[in-house]
Amino acid sequence: MKYLHEYRSPELVNQYLREIEKVAGREWFIMEFCGGQTHSLLKNGILNLLPPNIHMLHGPGCPVCVTPLGVIDQAIQLAEEQGVILCSFGDMLRVPGSRKSLLQARAAGADIRILYSPVEAVRIARENPGREVVFFAVGFETTAPANALSILHARHYGISNYSLLTSHVLVPPAMKAVLEEDNRIHAFLGAGHVCSVMGVGEYARIVRDYHIPIVITGFEPVDLLQGILMALTQLEHGFCRLENQYSRVVPPEGNLNARRVIEQVFEVAGQEWRGIGLLPASGLRVRDSLAEFDAARKFGLEARPVSENQECIAGQILKGARMPADCPHFGKKCTPSTPLGAPMVSSEGACAAYFHYHRADG
Secondary structure, eight states: OTTTGGGGOHHHHHHHHHHHHHHOOSOEEEEEEEHHHHHHHHHTTHHHHSOTTEEEEEEEEOTTTTSOHHHHHHHHHHHHHSOOEEEEOGGGTTSBOSSOBHHHHHHTTOOEEEOSOHHHHHHHHHHOTTSOEEEEEEESTTTHHHHHHHHHHHHHTTOOSEEEEEEEEOHHHHHHHHHHHOTTOOEEEEEHHHHHHHOSHHHHHHHHHHTOOEEEEOSSHHHHHHHHHHHHHHHHHTOOOEEETTTTTOOTTOOHHHHHHHHHHEEEEEEEETTTEEEEEEEEEEOGGGGGGBHHHHTTOOOOOOOOOTTOOHHHHHTTSSOGGGSTTBTTTBBTTBOSSGGGTSTTOHHHHHHHHOTTTO
8 A cells, every 4th residue: 555665664663763862862751642643652662662761641532432431321321212223333332331331232132233434324224214323423523524424414315313422522622631731741743634634723723822842643653753753853952833744644724525514514512521521612513403413412311420430540541641551450350351441442542552562561
């Protein structure tokens, strides 16, 4: 594939590591925001290759991990009590709610289906006019266009038995919240896939307001090391600006068509983040003009705060305040098959990444 082998080149990896070693004179803490970046850092052994004075903090960029317990409970309620066909991406099924997971609800007889696209859920609704079909729509800005399109398709075809249960979150407000809580963070690696949709304008404002370098970064080893080098160069020279390492994918304005679809279907609203709390203007909800496609309103679901498992430190891990190995249950009571919290379940969760790739080093 184009842009694959060259961004895994051992020669380039070693070149960037040498340059990082030369540039990094002080101790710096850099947070990569995206869970995909976290997994790549661990899977490719990059954390072990960086100089000891460069510390990578792992941010709350895992959409499954930040989905509130109460919303998972609502999804289970719809499947068990309302008798809907509940559709979801596969990595949501094992995330524990307050009483059980969607996978356990399915094992008990609920009609819960794993899909790869919300448009598939629209087809299921069209083929089952006597059943309500709900797609459990979670994610950052990257998944919002497809979820929005599913509503537009349903409306176009006159499908009235389809709706979304949404838990959409936005990156920039979470960046601000993390910065206001943790003064160790010296720079961010921005989530390249999110910026490919939304553009980079919001990040320029964060750089200006918080005086912190942000480098929009890809996911391959060379991407990450170049992004780290770009951030360190700014830090060592005492300036801060927004830079785009991932320019082969991210135009400054993002994907205008995708942004228009999002704006047509969703509006910005306050959103609860699991382990972090309610953040103003940090999520997307279905617009009032499309309320018939909003499962929460359609079925009269009430948002109820649900207490987290007291044995799980997922909230601190999601904010970069603690590392997975700091949890006494990591790899023991809490494993991917017996998770206490979402970061051990999701394919983008920090705990799962450490469990699979970095256990020996903690």
